[in-house]
Amino acid sequence: MTYLADVGALARKDLLLELRSRDTLPAMILFVVSTLVVFNFSLPAETGDLAAYGLLWVAIVFTAILGLTRAFAAEREQRVLDGLVLAPCDRSAIWLGKGISVVAFLALAEVVALPAFGLFFEPVTWELVAAVALADIGLAAVGTLLAAMAAASRARELLLPLLFLPLVIPVVVGGVGASIADDPGRYLGFLGLYDLIFAILSWASFEYVVTE
Amino acid sequence: MSTSLPNNRTAALAAAAFVLLLGGVALAFYWVPNAPLEGFRQRIFYIHVPVALTAYACFGWAAWKALRLLSTRDQRYDLESYTAVHMGVIFGILTLVTGSIWARTSWGVWWSWGERQLVLFLVLFLFYSAYFMLRYSVEPGPRRASMSAVYALFGVVLIPVSFLAIRLAEGLIHPVVFDRDIGSNLAGSQLLTFVVCLAGTLALAASLYGNELTGKRIDERLRELREALE
Numbered sequence: 001m002t003y004l005a006d007v008g009a010l011a012r013k014d015l016l017l018e019l020r021s022r023d024t025l026p027a028m029i030l031f032v033v034s035t036l037v038v039f040n041f042s043l044p045a046e047t048g049d050l051a052a053y054g055l056l057w058v059a060i061v062f063t064a065i066l067g068l069t070r071a072f073a074a075e076r077e078q079r080v081l082d083g084l085v086l087a088p089c090d091r092s093a094i095w096l097g098k099g100i101s102v103v104a105f106l107a108l109a110e111v112v113a114l115p116a117f118g119l120f121f122e123p124v125t126w127e128l129v130a131a132v133a134l135a136d137i138g139l140a141a142v143g144t145l146l147a148a149m150a151a152a153s154r155a156r157e158l159l160l161p162l163l164f165l166p167l168v169i170p171v172v173v174g175g176v177g178a179s180i181a182d183d184p185g186r187y188l189g190f191l192g193l194y195d196l197i198f199a200i201l202s203w204a205s206f207e208y209v210v211t212e
Numbered sequence: 213m214s215t216s217l218p219n220n221r222t223a224a225l226a227a228a229a230f231v232l233l234l235g236g237v238a239l240a241f242y243w244v245p246n247a248p249l250e251g252f253r254q255r256i257f258y259i260h261v262p263v264a265l266t267a268y269a270c271f272g273w274a275a276w277k278a279l280r281l282l283s284t285r286d287q288r289y290d291l292e293s294y295t296a297v298h299m300g301v302i303f304g305i306l307t308l309v310t311g312s313i314w315a316r317t318s319w320g321v322w323w324s325w326g327e328r329q330l331v332l333f334l335v336l337f338l339f340y341s342a343y344f345m346l347r348y349s350v351e352p353g354p355r356r357a358s359m360s361a362v363y364a365l366f367g368v369v370l371i372p373v374s375f376l377a378i379r380l381a382e383g384l385i386h387p388v389v390f391d392r393d394i395g396s397n398l399a400g401s402q403l404l405t406f407v408v409c410l411a412g413t414l415a416l417a418a419s420l421y422g423n424e425l426t427g428k429r430i431d432e433r434l435r436e437l438r439e440a441l442e
Contacts, residue, residue: 142366149359155349163346163363166339167370170377177380190380194373201369208282208358 006089010097015104017074024070028109031066033116035059040120052121053128053179057172059113060106060132061139064168065161067105068143071098072151081151085210095144095206102140110136127188131178134191135171138198142167145202148209170194222422225415232412236262239405253317260310262410263303264329266417268371270300271336273421275368278361290357291432293364294347295425299417301340307333328378335374339367 018025039055075081084094110132118124143164150160171194177187240258274296281289311330312322325331343363350356 145362149346149363152355152359153346153349155345159342159345159349162342166335166342167366169335170370170373173377173381187380190376197369197373198366201366205282205362205365208362211358212354 006093007096011100014101032063032113057175064139068147069157071147091207099144106136127184138195141199225419229415236409258409262413264307266413267303278364281361
């Protein structure tokens with residue numbers, strides 16, 4: 001139970017920090033809405049309705065990148081990560097706590113983005129909401145680990161998208177499939193499988209990324 | 213650190229690769245009968261597919277060394293894993309090039325999103341190129357070694373997941389036009405030629421790997437000596 005308490009404390013710390021400083025979430029919301037507006041102008045008039053769903057997934061992935069580049073900013077600037085690694089808790093709890101806060105930020109950004117998408121483009125279906133929820137978990141699981149890697153590098157913000165995009169192509173496939181296919185179940189199942197595989201892998205390997 | 217033994221082995225592997233590849237190409241050109249549908253041009257199969265399988269083997273080898281590094285914390289596995297990824301990327305590029313040539317001769321286009329293997333290798337190429345970016349922008353040391361190892365392990369998990377994703381996407385975004393199911397029913401002469409070519413590319417990869425590993429070790433040793441002198 002101490003493990004869950006550690007995770008809760010770490011996630012609460014991130015959410016409190018954001019509540020007080022409001023660094024990341026407003027930027028993510030503004031970014032995702034701006035992206036949707038840009039898409040309106042990048043889609044020619046004859047483009048099918050389906051294209052809008054594809055672009056929504058691009059917007060979600062890019063918004064996740066925006067949030068993830070900030071995910072370890074405080075830890076890096078104030079050298080908090082060294083302290084966290086020294087703390088008497090399992091290192092994977094750091095990943096889980098950070099992952100929970102990333103999911104929370106992404107979900108809050110989407111609470112604005114999905115109605116905006118419904119307003120500007122196509123109706124938001126239940127399948128789309130389910131796919132977005134499942135995708136958030138996968139994006140946060142992989143993204144938190146890669147963000148910790150990128151934070152330790154010189155390139156930082158530059159490196160994260162390069163590491164992140166090839167890994168989340170399957171999420172985009174599953175998400176687009178669930179939004180437009182006649183049988184969304186297969187794609188939702190695939191998203192769930194992706195979440196499971198990569199959450200376990202990231203959970204197990206996070207320790208090696210933050211320690212020497 | 214003795215380098216004479218691995219060098220002999222590398223030389224033997226290089227010789228084996230030369231003989232096997234020469235033999236394999238000769239068999240592919242002069243012995244194997246023309247394929248029923250594709251005719252003469254189908255013979256690129258005997259280079260393209262072994263090269264692709266060799267690239268998978270390199271990525272798998274890199275992941276195995278990465279796993280050894282994480283479990284033993286022995287730093288020498290870092291260089292081995294890195295060299296294996298390096299070789300995998302080289303063979304991955306060869307796969308993309310030969311696949312592209314095959315697509316051009318078969319369908320008249322240099323690129324087809326309907327070709328699973330090619331799309332998968334494009335994704336893997338991007339993924340492993342980022343591996344190099346990661347290595348170049350982190351200070352050398354144990355932390356870089358374990359980060360690279362974790363990334364290499366992600367790669368080997370990404371291969372089947374991406375393959376599944378590409379299959380799912382195919383039916384959805386691009387109709388499946390081409391079905392190339394040659395590998396499943398090889399006749400005797402075709403199978404033998406294929407095995408000879410595969411052994412040749414694997415031996416080539418192993419000898420390049422040994423060679424590159426020796427070179428990288430010498431580089432590292434030289435850097436240590438320079439630092440010790442300063």
